[in-house]
Each structure stands twice: as structure tokens, then as C-alpha cells.
Amino acid sequence: MADTVNDLEALHGAAVEAISAASTLEQLQEVRVAYLGAKGKITGLLKQLGKLPKEERPEAGQRINKVKAAVEIQLNERRDVLEIEASKPKNPSDFSLPGRRLATGSVHPLTQVTEDIVRSFRRLGFAVAAGPEIEDDYHCFDALNTPADHPARDTQDTFYLGTKDRQLLRTHTSSVQIRAMKDQEPPVRIVVPGRVYRRDSADATHNPTFNQIEGLYVDRGVTVGDLKGTVEFVFRELLGKEVKLRFRPHYFSYTEPSLEIDFSSPLTRKMGKEWLEIAGCGMVHPKVFENVGYDPEVWSGWAFGFGIERIAMIRYGINDIRLFYENDMRFLNQF
Numbered sequence: 472m473a474d475t476v477n478d479l480e481a482l483h484g485a486a487v488e489a490i491s492a493a494s495t496l497e498q499l500q501e502v503r504v505a506y507l508g509a510k511g512k513i514t515g516l517l518k519q520l521g522k523l524p525k526e527e528r529p530e531a532g533q534r535i536n537k538v539k540a541a542v543e544i545q546l547n548e549r550r551d552v553l554e555i556e557a558s559k560p561k562n563p564s565d566f567s568l569p570g571r572r573l574a575t576g577s578v579h580p581l582t583q584v585t586e587d588i589v590r591s592f593r594r595l596g597f598a599v600a601a602g603p604e605i606e607d608d609y610h611c612f613d614a615l616n617t618p619a620d621h622p623a624r625d626t627q628d629t630f631y632l633g634t635k636d637r638q639l640l641r642t643h644t645s646s647v648q649i650r651a652m653k654d655q656e657p658p659v660r661i662v663v664p665g666r667v668y669r670r671d672s673a674d675a676t677h678n679p680t681f682n683q684i685e686g687l688y689v690d691r692g693v694t695v696g697d698l699k700g701t702v703e704f705v706f707r708e709l710l711g712k713e714v715k716l717r718f719r720p721h722y723f724s725y726t727e728p729s730l731e732i733d734f735s736s737p738l739t740r741k742m743g744k745e746w747l748e749i750a751g752c753g754m755v756h757p758k759v760f761e762n763v764g765y766d767p768e769v770w771s772g773w774a775f776g777f778g779i780e781r782i783a784m785i786r787y788g789i790n791d792i793r794l795f796y797e798n799d800m801r802f803l804n805q806f
Contacts, residue, residue: 487542490542490549495557496550499549499550507539508655509653513542514656580806581783583783584782585664585684585779588779591705592686601663602646604665604666605638606641608637611641611643614759615759616725628670628671629668629669644684652687667683681779683776684777691769692771693771698754698775702732706749711736711738713736714735714736717732718733718752723751723753725753725759726753726754726756727753729753732749733746733749752774753773
């Protein structure tokens with residue numbers, strides 16, 4: 472173990488070379504898993520600290536964590552470069568050709584809101600994570616401490632695909648937090664935007680498919696105070712500095728304690744309401760940590776999620792969620 476710790480500089484150099492050599496986002500993810508995943512090389516060193524003499528562990532741990540932090544930064548920087556390269560057109564336009572006057576397009580309001588939310592989270596050091604929309608019972612329910620008799624698992628509420636392994640269209644992006652925690656050791660700091668599906672079209676504010684975004688933060692000593700501070704920052708970034716929040720006790724199977732978030736602002740008062748429910752949140756349930764192999768006595772964390780359409784409706788004064796999906800140019804041209 473001591474020799475391995477002394478080889479940290481060589482390990483860091485190898486990681487830097489692998490990061491630089493990655494030419495696609497898929498290859499970069501393979502490098503991330505190889506070094507920072509649950510069975511990664513740097514993760515393996517952290518797991519072996521207990522083999523060192525007690526007096527050597529603090530210094531060795533600091534050295535390994537320093538390398539880990541440096542590798543995370545280099546991975547994120549390389550990811551940004553590759554994302555830019557991937558977005559470049561393969562056949563660029565020739566702007567020297569005679570042109571025609573065309574109406575300038577605009578970004579869809581849901582995309583605008585999503586980008587603003589992600590930007591706020593990135594300012595707090597969160598990375599963006601994604602996962603499949605076709606899920607299984609384990610990732611969508613079992614691992615999230617949702618019992619078999621929970622109403623969310625009924626066919627009246629969830630779109631099942633009729634397969635033998637009970638595949639379904641995911642009902643929330645919380646399934647991605649399970650995949651992320653299984654893929655890497657803590658700390659974890661991710662935001663997960665994505666499309667979700669529920670059998671719900673009761674009124675003009677509900678749709679069978681909608682977009683949700685979830686934030687997950689896991690580390691040592693995380694508290695409800697950290698959760699509240701993050702929530703306040705994000706919603707004031709999105710809906711203005713005058714936003715006031717209040718937290719009410721609630722129940723979610725995958726958090727304990729669980730809270731509902733209401734907010735008040737000039738936007739809600741325009742709607743004739745002082746307070747409006749906007750999100751759910753809570754501290755990650757110890758059972759969820761056990762399901763992904765985290766020790767709940769060592770790690771704590773929070774998660775909160777909300778619908779992107781709901782934010783957009785409040786922000787732009789829209790009273791019918793179906794307008795986002797009808798592709799009516801009279802509506803879209805306003806944005």
C-alpha cells in the first residue's frame with residue numbers, strides 16, 4: 472500500500488494522459504469509471520487506507536484526495552471541450568453564399584428554463600447526469616425504498632411496457648441517482664434533468680409526459696440547512712430575488728425527513744395566490760444508501776426535485792401545460 476501511495480504522481484500522470492487521449496464523451500466516461508468509479512484505481516487506493524499504519528493515514532488520505540480532486544477537474548474540463556466539439560456541424564454553412572432573409576428562430580421555453588436551472592446548479596459545482604427513460608422496477612422503485620403496494624407502482628399511475636422483466640417508462644429522474652451512486656463513491660453532486668411519464672392528465676396543469684429535474688448531494692456531514700440554502704439560491708436565481716420559501720413536513724419513501732416547498736413572490740400574487748407548492752425534497756433515506764452500498768453512518772445527503780413545466784408556467788404566466796407541446800407558432804414566437 473505504501474508503494475502504491477508513493478506512485479500517486481505516476482497514477483495522476485496516467486490519468487491525465489488517458490483524459491487527453493479521450494476523443495469522445497463515451498471514451499471520457501470510460502476513463503472516469505476507470506479512475507473514479509466504484510472499482511476505479513483512485514477509489515481503490517481510498518479503500519485501502521485502512522491497511523496503512525494509523526499515523527500515516529491522514530497524510531496518505533490527503534494526497535489521494537488531492538489527486539482525485541485534480542482528476543475530477545481535468546475530466547470536467549475535457550468534457551466541456553468534447554461537448555463543444557460534438558456540437559459543431561459536420562458540414563458547416565458557407566456564409567459567403569447569397570442568402571435569403573429568414574425569420575430568426577428561438578429556443579423553446581422549456582429548453583430556456585432547463586438551461587437556466589442547470590446553469591444555477593453548475594455555479595454550485597454540480598455535474599449533469601443522465602439515465603435511460605425506459606427503466607426497471609428496481610431502479611425506479613425498489614432501490615428508492617418504494618414498497619410493492621405503493622400507489623405509484625399501480626398500472627393506473629405508471630406506464631408499464633408489458634415485458635417479463637417489468638420494464639416501464641420512468642416516473643421520475645430519481646432513478647438516475649441510484650445509477651449515479653452505484654457508479655461512483657461519494658461525494659456525489661449531480662443534477663438530473665429529463666423527461667418522465669405518468670398517467671396523469673386530470674387538468675390543464677398535468678400531462679402524461681413532462682420534464683423533471685432533480686438535485687442530489689451526498690457527502691460527510693450534509694444537513695437540512697445545506698438543502699435549504701441550495702433550494703433558496705436556485706429558486707431566487709430562477710424566479711427573482713423577492714422569492715420567499717417555506718418548508719412543510721411531507722412523506723416520500725426515499726427521503727427522511729421529507730419536505731414540501733412552497734414559494735411566494737410577485738408572480739404568485741399575480742395568479743391570485745400568496746403561496747404555491749413548487750417542489751419536494753428531503754434527506755436521503757438510510758435504506759437508499761444501504762441499497763447502493765453507502766454506509767449511512769458515514770454519509771448523509773439530500774435530494775430535491777420539481778417539474779420544469781411548472782417553473783416555466785409560473786415564469787411566463789402560462790395557464791395550460793399543453794401549449795408547450797402543440798407546436799403552435801403563435802405561441803412559440805413569443806419566446
